[in-house]
Amino acid sequence: MGHCRHLWRSRRLWRSPFSLVLLAAAFALSYAFFAAPSALQAECPVVSPLLIGPQPANLTFPLLTLEAMGNKRSTSVSAGGLYRPPDCRARHRTAIVVPYRKRPTHLGALLDHLHPFLQRQQLHYRIYLVEQWGNGTFNKGRLYNAGVREALRDATWSCIVFHDVDLLPEDDRNIYGCRRDKPSHLSVAIDKFAYRLHYPQAFGGVVAMTPEQFRKTNGYSNQFWGWGQEDDNLWQRVILSGMQVVRPPVAIARYKMIKHQRDAGNERNPRNVDLLRRTKLDWSSDGFNSLTYKLLFKELEPLYTHLMVDVGKKAPSYLRGNTTTPA
Ligand code: UDP
Numbered sequence: 001m002g003h004c005r006h007l008w009r010s011r012r013l014w015r016s017p018f019s020l021v022l023l024a025a026a027f028a029l030s031y032a033f034f035a036a037p038s039a040l041q042a043e044c045p046v047v048s049p050l051l052i053g054p055q056p057a058n059l060t061f062p063l064l065t066l067e068a069m070g071n072k073r074s075t076s077v078s079a080g081g082l083y084r085p086p087d088c089r090a091r092h093r094t095a096i097v098v099p100y101r102k103r104p105t106h107l108g109a110l111l112d113h114l115h116p117f118l119q120r121q122q123l124h125y126r127i128y129l130v131e132q133w134g135n136g137t138f139n140k141g142r143l144y145n146a147g148v149r150e151a152l153r154d155a156t157w158s159c160i161v162f163h164d165v166d167l168l169p170e171d172d173r174n175i176y177g178c179r180r181d182k183p184s185h186l187s188v189a190i191d192k193f194a195y196r197l198h199y200p201q202a203f204g205g206v207v208a209m210t211p212e213q214f215r216k217t218n219g220y221s222n223q224f225w226g227w228g229q230e231d232d233n234l235w236q237r238v239i240l241s242g243m244q245v246v247r248p249p250v251a252i253a254r255y256k257m258i259k260h261q262r263d264a265g266n267e268r269n270p271r272n273v274d275l276l277r278r279t280k281l282d283w284s285s286d287g288f289n290s291l292t293y294k295l296l297f298k299e300l301e302p303l304y305t306h307l308m309v310d311v312g313k314k315a316p317s318y319l320r321g322n323t324t325t326p327a
Pocket residue numbers: 098099100101102103138140163164165166167204261262263264265266
């Protein structure tokens with residue numbers, strides 16, 4: 001014992017190769033445990049070997065709500081709808097943001113379809129459902145802006161995908177990742193529009209932007225209440241901030257839109273057409289940088305992160321001037 005203690009204190013031990021090996025092993029172990037383990041993994045292949053290509057979205061009617069499907073717990077998906085490929089480091093870290101109110105059967109179909117689709121793409125992803133609280137007029141732009149702000153609190157996503165709840169992608173070669181230089185419009189060919197691009201400046205449905213690109217455009221306008229034109233406004237913001245939109249090939253970027261009526265509380269708003277004409281004047285002061293909302297709760301459901309937000313109310317018309325719509 002005495003000898004051991006002596007050896008421990010003596011400098012000889014510290015100089016011995018054995019102790020150096022021990023020290024290196026301790027460092028390596030703690031790095032593997034405490035630094036992100038994924039950093040040690042090899043990057044996933046450029047083309048995922050799990051892709052299957054064209055796959056029409058088959059819906060069985062009547063559609064079930066997520067609750068009726070048992071809010072399916074999945075072994076591969078972590079609480080909040082988070083997933084990482086188990087055996088490689090993903091090339092994209094994508095937050096999927098879905099604006100939402102009262103579409104429970106569409107939500108069930110989307111989650112059922114999207115999780116396997118994204119996993120075949122070997123993405124690191126999380127699905128955020130941003131629900132508008134109350135029965136006031138719907139404001140998709142505010143929900144998207146709030147969703148991005150909340151998602152960026154959780155992680156440094158390399159890509160944000162803005163996703164209607166009723167669109168089901170039909171070919172997993174349509175990758176839910178971002179290009180560093182240009183925003184992408186992913187829902188090019190929707191069955192509702194005969195699988196053809198609806199119009200050259202179409203920028204609704206499903207869109208992918210990096211957080212940097214989103215900040216550059218100042219995000220969505222907060223002023224478009226009700227249905228229409230908030231996506232055309234974002235298109236103009238992209239152009240005004242010096243970028244261009246890219247699209248995947250029409251043969252791949254195919255979607256089924258679940259049929260529905262226009263929702264109560266989201267009626268077409270003719271004022272939005274006037275607002276669209278003012279984009280050039282308003283875009284730098286109205287958007288991600290002027291957003292106000294209250295996060296009422298954030299719950300980690302098995303298949304998605306549920307954000308309930310109060311985005312405020314459309315001001316009554318007698319208070320509305322020609323140009324401003326206070327929160
Ligand atoms: N939305 C919703 N509840 C509503 C209104 C809209 O969840 O009451 C969301 C949903 O994600 C939907 C998107 O907003 O897909 C766009 O609205 P809608 O589907 O009516 O527009 P469309 O693209 O079909 O004209």
